[in-house]
Amino acid sequence: xxxxxRAAVLAVATALAGCATHNRVVVNPGHQxxxxxxxxxxxxxxxxDMDAHVQQxxxxxxxxxxxxxxxxxxxxxxxxxxxxxxxxxxxxxLRSLDIQIYNASGTLIASGSWKNSALHGYHSAEKVTRQxxxxxxxxxxxx
Numbered sequence: 001x002x003x004x005x006r007a008a009v010l011a012v013a014t015a016l017a018g019c020a021t022h023n024r025v026v027v028n029p030g031h032q033x034x035x036x037x038x039x040x041x042x043x044x045x046x047x048x049d050m051d052a053h054v055q056q057x058x059x060x061x062x063x064x065x066x067x068x069x070x071x072x073x074x075x076x077x078x079x080x081x082x083x084x085x086x087x088x089x090x091x092x093x094l095r096s097l098d099i100q101i102y103n104a105s106g107t108l109i110a111s112g113s114w115k116n117s118a119l120h121g122y123h124s125a126e127k128v129t130r131q132x133x134x135x136x137x138x139x140x141x142x143x
Contacts, residue, residue, distance in 0.1 A: 018040055022115040023132070027139045031109040035101075039074030040067040041081045050084045053126050054099070057133035059136060084125075096123050099132055101140070112136040 036058040038058050042051045055065045058080065063143065065078060079102045085095040094116060112132040 023113070023135065025110070025132075025135045025139050026113040027136075029109060031103065031107075031140070033077060033103045033109055033140070035063055035077050035098060035137070037064045037066070037076040037078075039071070039076040039079045040065060041070050041079065042053075042067050043082075043084075046086070047084055049083065050097075050129065053129035054080060054082055054133070055128050061133070061137050074104075076104070078109070079106075084104045094123055094128055097125075097128055097132055099136060101136065103123075109129075110136050110140050113128075 040055050040058070044051065051067065055067055060063050064076075068076065071079075081100045081102070083096075083098045085097075087095045093113065096113065096115045098113045099111065100108055103109050105127050114128050114132050114133055
């Protein structure tokens, strides 16, 4: 393999690695929570669409959803909090999404994260939310 071929292969490999997103789901192994109801802590403002995406994905899994501002006791099986991070590059794009699920006593029972690549793509916030929530809830059910 000559040096130009190696350089081309290295450039393609670097570009592909830069385009890869990263997902991670972690579940507390000792959890005993059956999720039938959830309270979503709303962000509003610039994150109003994400508020809606998180609620829709919970409902798609048959979970009854309540939503509102941060509360001490929600009266639900779990409380769902999330953090979304957006950046601008010709258009707004989702840089990262982290979802945390706490049981009624406030113990973190599951979390899921998604991170865009360094050479970011313009991923659908709805699809990313669905992907993370599907993985988190599947792992919780398997728990």
